[in-house]
Amino acid sequence: MLDQILACLPEVVAVLLYAIGFMLLLLHKNLIKKIIGLNIMDTSMYLFLASMGYIQGNIAPILTEGATVADYINPIPSGLVLTGIVVSVSTTALMLALVIRLYRAYHTLNLDEIYIEIQRGRR
Amino acid sequence: MISSFVVNFPLFCIVASLLCAVVCSVLVSHAAEKVCWGLLMAVLAANITLLVYQIQNGESVTFMMGHFPAPWGNELRFGILEPMIAILLGLVLLLTAIGGRMHYFAQAQTGHRSVYFTMLCLLQASTMAMLFTNDIFTGYVFIEIATIATCGVLVSRNTPGSIAAAMRYMIFSQIGSGLFLLGVILLYGITGHLLLPNICAAVQQLWATGEYHLPLTAAISLITVGLAIKSGLFPFHFWMADTYGSASPGAAGVMSGVVSKLYILFLLKLIFCAFGTEVYYDSGAQNVMFVFGAAGALVGSVSAIHQRDINRMTAYSSASQIGYIYMALGIGGQAGVIAALFQLIAHAITKPPLFLSLARLRDVSGNSPYFADLQGAAHRDRLAGISFTLGAMSMVGLPTMAGFIVKLQIASAAVSTDIGLKAIPTLIVLALSTVLNTVYFLRTVLRIYTPSETHPADPKAPWWSPKGGRVSATLAYAAFAAMNFGFGLFSQPVLALLERGIGMLGF
Structure with missing residues (x-):
């Protein structure tokens, strides 16, 4: 059992991190912690993706003299991770910008309190 | 000669939309508006030409982007459905934005108005890319671009309520995107491909042999649930009331008329081209x-x-x-x-x-x-x-x-x-x-x-x-x-x- 877990340690860690990030994003009331949760969730997926392309003992996919195709790791997941990071940074920046605007308007980072204020305004 | 030129139209439309988004972001609002309307009408005309060509052609076209053939490169693929839906969604986007412009100009902050047109251009790029792409990861990237653009359109009303609604939309949307991406990664891990026809061939083969049955079912479920959350299917529809209720009329119209449909269309494309209908139906x-x-x-x-x-x-x-x-x-x-x-x-x-x-x-x-x-x-x-x-x-x-x-x-x-x-x-x-x-x-x-x-x-x-x-x-x-x-x-x-x-x- 332990051997099996150790053999796919990156995947296990990725799943744990994903669960932590997902629950933070879904359940936490604090907007900054929600964004941290989103980033943990995204990072876990990049770890999962990168671990798929990693081949033990092989080198990074940068052309090296004397190396054959079989000596490199799979470069596609690394490329996807880079693209994913760009997407993640963009959404994080946008959400942080929204948080700043919300804090200026409601003087709180608690989403529940913000909704109570909105309901009050609606009445 | 003409046919080889017409098949380039989807790529031209995506690139032009992205370029116009950049141009609009540095222009004053009235100039940005003109660029945006011009783009939307040009894309509409290109799609009408493409539809006419495809009706005569009678078979789907796969367009290779760059110089790397399948299974390494990136592709666009289209038959009749893609240009037809692109015409419709483009028209809805154009008419909604035109119909809602009076409210937008009354509500938006002076000096930040061109952002709205930038976001409309980005939405047009996402619409074209999600309808025409043959690559699941490209689809994911444009799903996120559509989310960001929608959020930008939503906050154009510039009231605290609309910003809170945009935040709620982003949170639900990111949950959906997270599940979708996990599904895509699982699918890539099992099949080793990102292009839809290659994924489909591998999925059908694995499903027939019974290998990786559980991970495949998990990937199909994650992708379906992720896109269902983003499109607002019950029981993930609660963000819609706040979001549509607080948005400007143009933004609410664009979201309900175009954005929510994009995710469903992409799911439909995946059902047909990535999983195959038989596997999808068999998965439950x-x-x-x-x-x-x-x-x-x-x-x-x-x-x-x-x-x-x-x-x-x-x-x-x-x-x-x-x-x-x-x-x-x-x-x-x-x-x-x-x-x-x-x-x-x-x-x-x-x-x-x-x-x-x-x-x-x-x-x-x-x-x-x-x-x-x-x-x-x-x-x-x-x-x-x-x-x-x-x-x-x-x-x-x-x-x-x-x-x-x-x-x-x-x-x-x-x-x-x-x-x-x-x-x-x-x-x-x-x-x-x-x-x-x-x-x-x-x-x-x-x-x-x-x-x-x-x-x-x-x-x-x-x-x-x-x-x-x-x-x-x-x-x-x-x-x-x-x-x-x-x-x-x-x-x-x-x-x-x-x-x-x-x-x-x-x-």
């Missing part, structure tokens, strides 16, 4: 879709009845209509898919004019969204009243309008494909939902046409009164109404094209 995801779609159609309507705020009522009505689309997809078979696509089209051309006309009705009722204050609003703004009534009639499913054809198609799909198991629940849901739709829309129409003593209509005001941006709103109302009657009265050619389109997708 289709039945889950049917149950949640049917529940969404009813719960959305019941929630709409309980609202005092007309914007929130229309938002819940959207949740109900999205339920119809998923229910029709869940019925399965060619008839079910065609019914789902027709419902998608009908909803895309009906909901934006409802949001646009609602905004006008609110304007002439002291900017109040509550039913009590909206009494007699249709007499104070007759055109908005007519537009809202026509939209409501289509939603209820009156003959000669697109909404009627939808209900007819869903009912006949249910009866023709699977007598017993899904036919009876479908017919019950259709009947109940139609009654509920009638209750809340009829109540609203009666309310806006009941003369008000406190807010009487100006008897001298001309009924058409094209002043202060009314020309653009009138143009949008008229075009949407014409499309609604067009799809209702001449549905057969559209249904025939949809049938050919899904045939080219591999159904």
